[in-house]
Structures are given as structure tokens and as C-alpha cells.
Amino acid sequence: MSHKRFVLCSATALLALAVACSKSPQSPASPSTTTEVAGDLGPDGSTLKVTAPTPQSPVSGAQPTTIVLVSGTSSALFPVAALPPLTYQFEVRNAAGATICTATGTPSGSTVAVTPVCTLDFDANYSWRVRAVLGSAFGPWSADASFRSPSGGFIRGNEVYDPLVNGKTVGEIVGPVTFIPGVGVRLEGFNSHIRYRLPQTLVKGEFSIIVTGMATNTEGDKTKVMAMSEGLDDLVTNDRRMTVEKRGDPEGIVAWRLITREDQVDTEGAEREFVRFDPNQSYLWTATWNGVFNLNVKRGGSTGTTIYNKGKAYQGPYDPDPHYAFIGAPVGRSGPTAATVPGMIVRQVWISSRPRPAGL
Secondary structure (H helix, E strand, C coil), X not given: CHHHHHHHHHHHHHHHHHHHHHCCXXXXXXXXXXXXXXXXXXXXXXXXXXXXXXXXXXXXXXXXXXXXXXXXXXXXXXXXCCCCCCEEEEEEEECCCCEEEEEEXXXXXCEEEECCCCCCCCCCXXXXXXXXXXXXXXXXXXXXXXXXXXXXXXXXXXXXEECCCCCCCCCEEECCEEEECCCEEEECCCCCEEEEEECCCCCCEEEEEEEECCCCCCCCCCCEEEEEEECCCCHHHCCCCEEEEEEECCEEEEEEEEECCCCEEECCHHHCEECCCCCCCCEEEEEEECCEEEEEEEECCCCCXXXXXXXXXXXXXXXXXXXXXXXXXXXXXXXXXXXXXXXXEEEEEEEECCCCCCCC
């Protein structure tokens, strides 16, 4: 009996040994690629083991007409089987070093580009930088790159900016005009005006311009400083007419009118006020419509003294389609002497749902 037990035990031992020998040792688990490139804090606080991207454009204070930030991509600091897909965080800062917006982009080939959604001051200095991101890990920031924001004009959606001090316009010139470098554009005659076609209707917003060279006693009668309309039909009978007048007869009278889908508001009788103008002064004319139509005029520009401010509530939307805006005004059935204030000089046109930027 004892002999049988030994044989059984020996067989059991041999079986256990065979099983043990048949199992090859497991290979150690390979670390994931993410683990290889993400780890401890670097000297700069980064947690992603990649190189800093290299800004490509705009750099060195360049002043592009539109802002598109372009950078080279990052690479791994150490050999890895494959670098996981990275995203890139961009940061735009003003001259004081404050971050004003960020943007995220994905690379295309060896570069990554983004168009940041920032409200930039015009013709001002900015800097930007970029870094790679993988999940919650981030690489080192790039060196700072610098640029200057555009000074040129644009028409985008229902927003227009036209400086007019650089010898050109984003609008369409009608009649004789003269560009004065650094000053603006002079509308030489009653029929002189610049028109802007807004791709999208501006139902509520602001239309503001700076005017110089305009005296109290200009020629003409119901002459216009600025206007808006639906299409290019006769302005006088237009169903979405907006007109702002600085009359020549009676001289110095300021008057206005707005026609919406359901209403018409204007100045009547004694509401048409006399305002004295000095051709050597700058005047900021600002028309706003947001349920109330209001006209404000400041002598000395945006930080100057208010010399006129009047408005009225209206009903219904202001919805011209297509939407046109004018500095000056086209000649209508009332004749040329009721069109543009002749000789006025205009600069810094702003049409937008947003308030006029500081400094314009």
C-alpha cells in the first residue's frame, strides 16, 4: 500500500513539474506610448515630453491683413514607437501681457494653424505662443512671437470697418472723392458717396463715423452725413430708409429718420435742432438702433463733448435686405442738393452689432 502511495505521489509531482516547465515566463508589459511621453514635471512645469513648437507666422512684429497663427509641430524628446495625436493650445496676449484669448488647433502635416476669435484693438502690438497638449498633459510653451493687428478695413457679415486714412476703401466709390493720407476721404460734391453692401442684415447695431472739414453753412439743403437703405432704390422713398442730415438750408440743422417694417420715427418741427460746426474740429457721429433710434454727435471725437443727443423708440425690426450703408448719400428724387454734404472729410467708419472699439 505504501508503494502505491509513493507512485501516486511521484506521478503527481512529475505532472506538476511538467506543467511548470511548459509555462514560459511572461514578457514584461510594454509601457503605453502615452506613458512614454507624459510624465514628471519638467523644469518649466510641463508634463509632456515633447519639444516646444516653433511659431512661423506672424512673427517679428509683422502686420497681416487677417490674423492666422501658424506654428510648427512638436516632436518627442525621446524615441517612441509612435507619437500619439497631439492638439495645440494657442494664447494671444496684449502689450501689457494679459491673455485676451486662447484657441485650440489640430495639425495638418508638420504645421498647425488657427484663427483666434479675439477682439483686437486696431493697429496695436500683440504677442502669441503655443504648446502641445495630450489629455491633461502639456508640453513646454514656444518662444513668444509678436505681431501688429491689422489697420486695414474689412466687411465681414454685418460688420464694417473702413479707416479711410490709408488711401483706399473697402466700399464702392461713387462720384469724385479725394483721399488725404492720415486724414480721411473728402467727398467733393453732392453726388459723392461711398457705399457698403453688408452680406448680412444688421437688425440692431451702430453706424458711426468721424467727420472733419464740415462748416455750419455748407451748400445744399437737406444734405446727408450718412444713410442706410434696402437695396439701391431711390433713398427718399426707400422702405428701409435711415438718413442723418446736416442741412445747408436752414444751415446747421440736424435731422434724421428711420423706417422699419412697422414704424417710422423722425425729427419733426422744433425737434430739428441747430448745431454749430467748426471745419477745423473732428466730430464723431453715432447712430444706434436697438428698439430706440438715437443720434449722438461729439465734438473732439470719441472722448469729446456731446453737442447733440436725441432719439425715439420704434416698433418692428429694421430689416433691410439687401442692406446698404452710405457715407454721404446717393442722389434721390429730391435732387443733388439733398444728397451728400459736399466737402466733408470722413474717416474711421464703424458699422456693427458691437460698440465702436476704444481708440477709433
